[in-house]
Amino acid sequence: MNEFLPINKHDMDERGWDSVDFVYITGDSYVDHPSFGAAIITRVLENEGFKVAVLSQPDWRSTADFVQFGRPRLGFFITSGNIDSMVAHYTAAKRLRHDDAYTAGGVAGKRPDRAVIVYSNMVKSIYPDCPVIIGGLEASLRRFAHYDYWDDKIRPSILIDSKADLISYGMGEKQTVQIANRLAAGESIADMRDILGTCYACPTVETPYSGVECPSYENVCANKREYAKSCRIQQDEQDHIRGRMIKQKHGKIMVVQNPPMPPLTQEELDKVYSLPYTRAYHPSYEKLGGVPGIREVEFSITHNRGCFGGCNFCSIAFHQGRYVTSRSKESIVAEAEKLTQMPGFKGYIHDIGGPTANFRKPSCDYQLEHGLCKGKKCLAPKPCPNLKVDHSEYLDILRTVRSLPDVKKVFIRSGIRYDYMLEDKDDAFFREMVENHVSGQLKVAPEHCSASVLDKMGKPHIEAYIEFSRRYFRYTGEVHKEQYLVPYLMSSHPGSTLADAVELALFLKKNHIRPEQVQDFYPTPGTISTCMFYTGLDPYTMEEVYVARSEHDKALQRALLQYFNPKNKRLVEEALIKAGRRDLIGFGASCLIKPDSRNNRPVKRAQANYPNNHKSKKSRRGRR
Numbered sequence: 001m002n003e004f005l006p007i008n009k010h011d012m013d014e015r016g017w018d019s020v021d022f023v024y025i026t027g028d029s030y031v032d033h034p035s036f037g038a039a040i041i042t043r044v045l046e047n048e049g050f051k052v053a054v055l056s057q058p059d060w061r062s063t064a065d066f067v068q069f070g071r072p073r074l075g076f077f078i079t080s081g082n083i084d085s086m087v088a089h090y091t092a093a094k095r096l097r098h099d100d101a102y103t104a105g106g107v108a109g110k111r112p113d114r115a116v117i118v119y120s121n122m123v124k125s126i127y128p129d130c131p132v133i134i135g136g137l138e139a140s141l142r143r144f145a146h147y148d149y150w151d152d153k154i155r156p157s158i159l160i161d162s163k164a165d166l167i168s169y170g171m172g173e174k175q176t177v178q179i180a181n182r183l184a185a186g187e188s189i190a191d192m193r194d195i196l197g198t199c200y201a202c203p204t205v206e207t208p209y210s211g212v213e214c215p216s217y218e219n220v221c222a223n224k225r226e227y228a229k230s231c232r233i234q235q236d237e238q239d240h241i242r243g244r245m246i247k248q249k250h251g252k253i254m255v256v257q258n259p260p261m262p263p264l265t266q267e268e269l270d271k272v273y274s275l276p277y278t279r280a281y282h283p284s285y286e287k288l289g290g291v292p293g294i295r296e297v298e299f300s301i302t303h304n305r306g307c308f309g310g311c312n313f314c315s316i317a318f319h320q321g322r323y324v325t326s327r328s329k330e331s332i333v334a335e336a337e338k339l340t341q342m343p344g345f346k347g348y349i350h351d352i353g354g355p356t357a358n359f360r361k362p363s364c365d366y367q368l369e370h371g372l373c374k375g376k377k378c379l380a381p382k383p384c385p386n387l388k389v390d391h392s393e394y395l396d397i398l399r400t401v402r403s404l405p406d407v408k409k410v411f412i413r414s415g416i417r418y419d420y421m422l423e424d425k426d427d428a429f430f431r432e433m434v435e436n437h438v439s440g441q442l443k444v445a446p447e448h449c450s451a452s453v454l455d456k457m458g459k460p461h462i463e464a465y466i467e468f469s470r471r472y473f474r475y476t477g478e479v480h481k482e483q484y485l486v487p488y489l490m491s492s493h494p495g496s497t498l499a500d501a502v503e504l505a506l507f508l509k510k511n512h513i514r515p516e517q518v519q520d521f522y523p524t525p526g527t528i529s530t531c532m533f534y535t536g537l538d539p540y541t542m543e544e545v546y547v548a549r550s551e552h553d554k555a556l557q558r559a560l561l562q563y564f565n566p567k568n569k570r571l572v573e574e575a576l577i578k579a580g581r582r583d584l585i586g587f588g589a590s591c592l593i594k595p596d597s598r599n600n601r602p603v604k605r606a607q608a609n610y611p612n613n614h615k616s617k618k619s620r621r622g623r624r
Helices: 009-014 037-047 085-089 115-126 136-141 158-162 173-184 217-222 224-236 266-273 283-288 329-340 366-370 392-402 418-422 428-436 451-457 462-478 498-510 528-535 551-561 566-578 617-621
Strands: 022-026 052-056 075-079 132-135 146-148 153-155 166-168 198-203 246-250 253-257 300-302 351-353 441-447 484-491
Touching: 022 037, 037 052, 037 075, 037 136, 037 173, 037 266, 075 115, 075 136, 115 132, 115 136, 115 158, 132 136, 132 158, 132 173, 136 158, 136 166, 146 528, 153 217, 158 166, 158 198, 158 253, 166 173, 173 266, 217 224, 217 246, 224 246, 224 528, 266 329, 300 329, 329 392, 351 392, 392 428, 418 462, 428 462, 441 462, 451 528, 462 484, 484 498, 484 551, 498 551, 498 566, 551 566
Parallel strands: 022 052, 022 075, 075 132, 132 166, 300 351, 441 484
Antiparallel strands: 146 153, 166 198, 198 253, 246 253
């Protein structure tokens, strides 16, 4: 049986180690499963021959946990965990969550706010000269000066606040190996300024001549147009083929981002996923009920990385990149066979997916040499004429895995791009997905119906969803199944006015859609949509964008999407009157709500009804 890495001094002593090469600090409970970044990076380091200890959710209010392994021989790697610590702690309404899916027992409060900064500063206070490398989603998305929704202000690069030596941005395997081997060879981390996929800080007098400089921290704090310019530069250069070095001045310090690291090749991805993961949470968590976050992925397989969909509200393009790479069929089938031998396997593989399940290869041949097009999207507002659409390889993998002994069903639960599916002239995948790979309901993400809002989201227009829905239910009927579509919808995205929300409510009524949950737009670092939210500008056109900012304005839009809920009637009535749509208050077939005795009196400001949304960023974005 595979062994977990040491999580305390006792484990280290049991292995006969006097010290470790690296301590890996994570804000999550320790789960040794390849859906968890901490598991991948620690196993990659182990595979390189390094002694690695995992320090999971240390108590940041004292030094005891941080010194238990002693000073590591080579350094610390630090991450907040699978998701951003602030998103883990707070809803889109900035309300404290009551649980944490990535903590044993689902207990909240086991990591600090801004975990990377807190952990890194603690390490630097104890071991000032010990190399500290920060990475994972939280560090990666904050590598430049960024708008912070929770503070409602611009914060500097996390490299400045954390006092770390390097940021490893993106997925991180290749740069982690380079950093570790160069440290082992005796090189100072201060000299590691040439590693792709990393950021470092230096005095401005040492600024490299190459690359492009974006507006400084001081300028983006003072001027929203400068912030929008900065955002566009940063987004445009996140391509491993054509991306340039980016520099941003912070006072007398220059933060330098080296160009992105090329993604792993298929052979490299296969190797990463073949490492000896236990595929379980650490047994010490058993008495606490385990780690909830593993339930959805325990019997799931990741087959790809990257997403050329490029939705403006999603962080994948800025973190993983838009270039799609995938594992070989042999690697995926081998992992599926391992799953069938695991305790608790009941014949169901819950997902063969990734950021977007039905992407296997780059979107076109042009990007293989020139990179993805700057400032353009492959699928929105309409599919690019050069788009190459082919589901045959993915379908072959699904067919093979579902034919394995002991496998009863293979589901697809991570996001699919239905607009991409519609471009496939061969509907074999569509038909077989409906017949064999839907677990009663398929979750898709039209997000809105207003063309102007969808343009700001970077999503296809609603006609694509309507056509997909039509074919989905036709194919479902042909195989005599009762299956449903569950559309993800987003309220208050930048560009969405009250009139747009009314339009969406009417669309939902017309199509007999009654969403149980609606998510408010959540402005997280590193996205184009967050830039729009903060600046009120589209960074690609510099045109003004309407933004619903107040809690009440957001509540009005959200209530319209659930107009049928009696609890929302006061809000819906206020929203319709404010939008000049009193015609939708009545008894007609097109009306959203019925009038009541109050309708002849002035409408009072309604108390907002805020549902507590516990869904994580990973499950929304897959959206990851």
